[in-house]
Amino acid sequence: MDLKWVDLIVDRHQEKRTALVSILHDIQDRYKYLPEEALRMVASRLHMDINEIYGVATFYKSFSLIPKGKHSITLCLGTACHVRGGPKILRELKNFLHIEPGQTTPDRQFSLNVVNCLGVCAIGPVMSIDGKFYGEMNPMRAKRLIEKNNRKRSGVKS
Amino acid sequence: MRKIKTASDLEKWRQDIIKKQKRDEIVVSVCGGTGCHAYGCKKVRDQFAKAIKKNGFMDKKIRLRFTGCRGFCERGPIVTIQPQGVFYQRVQEKDVDLIVSETINQGKIIDRLLYEDPNTKRKIDSEKEIPFYKAQHRLVLGKNGLIEPTKIEDYIGVGGYQSLTKALFEMKPEEIIEEIKTSGLRGRGGAGFPTGKKWEDCRKAQGNMKYLICNCDEGDPGAYMDRSLLEGNPHSVLEGMIIGAYAIGGSHGYIYVRHEYPLACKNAEIAIKQARRAGLLGKDILGSGFDFDIEIAKGGGAFVCGESTALISSIEGRVGEPRSKQIHTVTRGLWGKPTNLNNVETWANVPLIIEKGSKWFASIGTEKSKGTKIFSLVGKVKNTGLVEVPMGITLNEIIFGIGGGAKNGRQIKAVQTGGPSGGCIPASLFDLPVDFDSLTQVGSMMGSGGMIVMDEGTCMVDVAKYFVHFLEEESCGKCLPCREGLKRMGQILDGITEGRGDEETLMLLEDLSQVVGDTSLCGLGKTAPNPVLSALRYFRPEFEAHIYQKKCPAGVCTSLIQYSISEDCTGCGACAKVCPMKAIEGEKKQIHRILTELCSKCGSCKDVCKSNAVIVQ
Numbered sequence: 001m002d003l004k005w006v007d008l009i010v011d012r013h014q015e016k017r018t019a020l021v022s023i024l025h026d027i028q029d030r031y032k033y034l035p036e037e038a039l040r041m042v043a044s045r046l047h048m049d050i051n052e053i054y055g056v057a058t059f060y061k062s063f064s065l066i067p068k069g070k071h072s073i074t075l076c077l078g079t080a081c082h083v084r085g086g087p088k089i090l091r092e093l094k095n096f097l098h099i100e101p102g103q104t105t106p107d108r109q110f111s112l113n114v115v116n117c118l119g120v121c122a123i124g125p126v127m128s129i130d131g132k133f134y135g136e137m138n139p140m141r142a143k144r145l146i147e148k149n150n151r152k153r154s155g156v157k158s
Numbered sequence: 159m160r161k162i163k164t165a166s167d168l169e170k171w172r173q174d175i176i177k178k179q180k181r182d183e184i185v186v187s188v189c190g191g192t193g194c195h196a197y198g199c200k201k202v203r204d205q206f207a208k209a210i211k212k213n214g215f216m217d218k219k220i221r222l223r224f225t226g227c228r229g230f231c232e233r234g235p236i237v238t239i240q241p242q243g244v245f246y247q248r249v250q251e252k253d254v255d256l257i258v259s260e261t262i263n264q265g266k267i268i269d270r271l272l273y274e275d276p277n278t279k280r281k282i283d284s285e286k287e288i289p290f291y292k293a294q295h296r297l298v299l300g301k302n303g304l305i306e307p308t309k310i311e312d313y314i315g316v317g318g319y320q321s322l323t324k325a326l327f328e329m330k331p332e333e334i335i336e337e338i339k340t341s342g343l344r345g346r347g348g349a350g351f352p353t354g355k356k357w358e359d360c361r362k363a364q365g366n367m368k369y370l371i372c373n374c375d376e377g378d379p380g381a382y383m384d385r386s387l388l389e390g391n392p393h394s395v396l397e398g399m400i401i402g403a404y405a406i407g408g409s410h411g412y413i414y415v416r417h418e419y420p421l422a423c424k425n426a427e428i429a430i431k432q433a434r435r436a437g438l439l440g441k442d443i444l445g446s447g448f449d450f451d452i453e454i455a456k457g458g459g460a461f462v463c464g465e466s467t468a469l470i471s472s473i474e475g476r477v478g479e480p481r482s483k484q485i486h487t488v489t490r491g492l493w494g495k496p497t498n499l500n501n502v503e504t505w506a507n508v509p510l511i512i513e514k515g516s517k518w519f520a521s522i523g524t525e526k527s528k529g530t531k532i533f534s535l536v537g538k539v540k541n542t543g544l545v546e547v548p549m550g551i552t553l554n555e556i557i558f559g560i561g562g563g564a565k566n567g568r569q570i571k572a573v574q575t576g577g578p579s580g581g582c583i584p585a586s587l588f589d590l591p592v593d594f595d596s597l598t599q600v601g602s603m604m605g606s607g608g609m610i611v612m613d614e615g616t617c618m619v620d621v622a623k624y625f626v627h628f629l630e631e632e633s634c635g636k637c638l639p640c641r642e643g644l645k646r647m648g649q650i651l652d653g654i655t656e657g658r659g660d661e662e663t664l665m666l667l668e669d670l671s672q673v674v675g676d677t678s679l680c681g682l683g684k685t686a687p688n689p690v691l692s693a694l695r696y697f698r699p700e701f702e703a704h705i706y707q708k709k710c711p712a713g714v715c716t717s718l719i720q721y722s723i724s725e726d727c728t729g730c731g732a733c734a735k736v737c738p739m740k741a742i743e744g745e746k747k748q749i750h751r752i753l754t755e756l757c758s759k760c761g762s763c764k765d766v767c768k769s770n771a772v773i774v775q
Contacts, residue, residue, distance in 0.1 A: 016475075017475050018473065018474055018475040019475065020475035020476075021455070021456060021457070021458050021472060021475060022455070022456050024458070025417060025456055025458070055477050056458075056475070056476065056477055059458070059460065059477040059478065059634075060457075060458025060459055060460050060478070061458065061459035061460060062417045062418075062458045062459035063458060077379075078379030078380050079379045079380035079537070079574060079577070079608065079610045079621075079624070079625075080379070080380040080534075080536035080537050080542075080608075080610050081379075082379075082621075082624050083537050083538060083610060083612055083616050083621070084537065084538065085761065088760040088761055088762070091758060091760060092738050092758070092760060095738070095739075095758065096738075115418060115459065116377065116379045116461060116628060116632070117376075117377065117378070117379035117380065117381075117382070117418070118192075118418055119192065119376065119381075119382035119385040119416075119418065119419060120192050120193050120196060120231070120382065121379075121380050121381070121382050121534055121536040121542070121608075121610075122193050122231035122232045122382075122534070122535075122536050122542035122543045122544075123193050123196055123197075123231055123232055123234070123542070124536065126196070131420070133192060133195060133196035134196060135193070135196040135197065138736075138762060138765065139738050139760050139762050140736045140738060140762060143738060
């Protein structure tokens, strides 16, 4: 693994311990997860204990210690999305992808995440795929969207 | 961009901007809030840019503006055209050419794109006449539609940073604090602590270094006004913070933003850079000799970090665990220094108070809750979006007046306010004026302003369970009552919704709620039982139906319900088409049947059935 980015990211934050959360965000943006080697490097650069960094990396939900899939599916289960049927979509996604929230499909295509609120409550239930938001979802639309993304990979025009 | 060194420079810049803007004959504003983004507003904007370029418009000067959130997210993408003031909703890429040729070129209004009042079926062409906007009092949110958040010139053009000049050159720090105190502004983050008092305490606190924090860790599910403010009008937040820093004697500020809000992070960052370049942040602001700078700190998706001490831990780069607040953060906060923390909406109110005076501000609202409050009106109501109303307006006026009442002719049952710390207020109490104190009295709270409307299809036991599981998941685990208590409460509620409740269950649940509330360390645990207790207070029969009749009256709790199709079925086949489990069979024009063993009880069939033939029992 090429760790030069980690060095650059730590440099950009001027080796400040207080920027740890931001550093981890930047590493995750780059590598799509937090590789152990990267965390060890951050620990040595910031003169911190790796345990402490592990503590922070596992406390905050945005971070993942395992590699993520190519497409990241985020389903909002905030109150507004919940009362409008968010849990039904989750059930359908779990059935369809055969994974639980926080997991990645064995072919590394999709990672499923559940968040508490994406802040787009007025058009719930909301789902986002690779950072693009989709409002007024239902189980069927969610399934179709994923199929569409899956087809993109194999080169079939949707 | 020019560097501003004095107040008169700023005024001159403003006059130049206004003069330049006056030359534009037509302003097309496309809403660029996150809600509209989900409906494809970016494509609409790009299409407008292309069409305007293509058509040339030799004789007219057209300005295209990509604004912040306009609040009526449900009808997005929203496009307004000035000076006619036409308000188009649900605009798609393909409509753009028509708008350009009809409305912009010939001044004709396209009926199809206007908002239709669902009650009177009347088409409405101006924003002010739409019921959703009519009853609102948009003091804080109002500028969102007039400016492009990434352009400091736009903000200055509408009078931005005028209050800062006034504060720096015409007022002493003590006078500013006095002004905020007499305005009666209370913290918009939820607790409603008097802002002026907090500022005063922080000013009086000993310390050579003082910090200011803007809390945009809007974890409250169902609320998104802070996001829309920081996304749509970041400079108003910055201006409020600079004024606050001058009053308190602060030297450095942080805006703590949720990681889930990428656009808010981006726009705030751009705004900070612009303000720095213009000389409105940094050393010797406007030549006053006052130094102050702001930076962004990103959250990591932890709800508890909305709590002030946990948020401070998080900025310090540690795990976001709260601490006991015997010594308040205004005395010992960030890095042990006096720290003043306010919510985004609170900061955004400050420039308004300084500009128009505390008397004006205090004239809006009720005796103890002044000014306006932004609510996110969401859930099962016709018009969803952000509404800004004066304090003291009744729930009825918000939900039925602005919100337009229930969807699909259903009955509204309750409204949930205050997020996971609040509670459900039943429809029978909708005459209640909305202010800090009356909401607390009925067992809920103002919170950051989420207002989730629930109808007869919402199960109150399920909602209580949802919040308890939410908080269980978000509990940091530092203190035992919250960590273990919420887990037990969740198990009890799981039991009720799965038909395993008995006579003692509710008593146990109430006892446990009491203990968790009384003994938890921070606000998260202390208020955690509120959703359960308020649901028990107003909707006890629903709990009892789950326990004794093993029925879920709202048809939500899957263990207790069964889907079937009645004889009203016309055999249209719509349900079979949408069923994700392929659990519906039947010939065309014959009554269909649900195969119980395959049915996942998702309810898709019920949603599409036009003849109401799908029954939940």
